[in-house]
Amino acid sequence: xxxxxxxxxxxxxxxxxxxxxxxxxxxxxxxxxxxxxxxxxxxxxxxxxxxxxxxxxxxxxxxxxxxxxxxxxxxxxxxxxxxxxxxxxxxxxxxxxxxxxxxxxxxxxxxxxxxxxxxxxxxxxxxxxxxxxxxxxxxxxxxxxxxxxxxxxxxxxxxxxxxxxxxxxxx
Numbered sequence: 001x002x003x004x005x006x007x008x009x010x011x012x013x014x015x016x017x018x019x020x021x022x023x024x025x026x027x028x029x030x031x032x033x034x035x036x037x038x039x040x041x042x043x044x045x046x047x048x049x050x051x052x053x054x055x056x057x058x059x060x061x062x063x064x065x066x067x068x069x070x071x072x073x074x075x076x077x078x079x080x081x082x083x084x085x086x087x088x089x090x091x092x093x094x095x096x097x098x099x100x101x102x103x104x105x106x107x108x109x110x111x112x113x114x115x116x117x118x119x120x121x122x123x124x125x126x127x128x129x130x131x132x133x134x135x136x137x138x139x140x141x142x143x144x145x146x147x148x149x150x151x152x153x154x155x156x157x158x159x160x161x162x163x164x165x166x167x168x169x170x171x
Contacts, residue, residue: 094125
């Protein structure tokens, strides 16, 4: 497996890591969910170099996670807005938050609390089964090969592109 070609792997984890798998990208996404939108605000909050930040924002735009929207003409400036594809990363960010809240807090407790707007209660993010609604745990999940994997769990040798194969379409 080569780092610069993870998006071509027949593995959803590898393909996702190709998009969000570095610390700056994850922190940019965290800030997006905290409603940060402007380059200068990202840079001030993260302390990252302009070059690295521009690279991560451009990558997220290229993958369709963010869209770039001009908000000023002179000088020309843009905001970065989460697309639906980006909003769909919320469970991943919340899972990372939960892990950090459980395993990385000090005696002062959690750095942020999350309130569910619908019920007004503070909550812990949990994963549940989309079919029965019960809580999920690693020991309670069995993984089966999907339509784009062969017996070894690798991609079948065909002309199917990874993106199309992920959606079950054949070329």
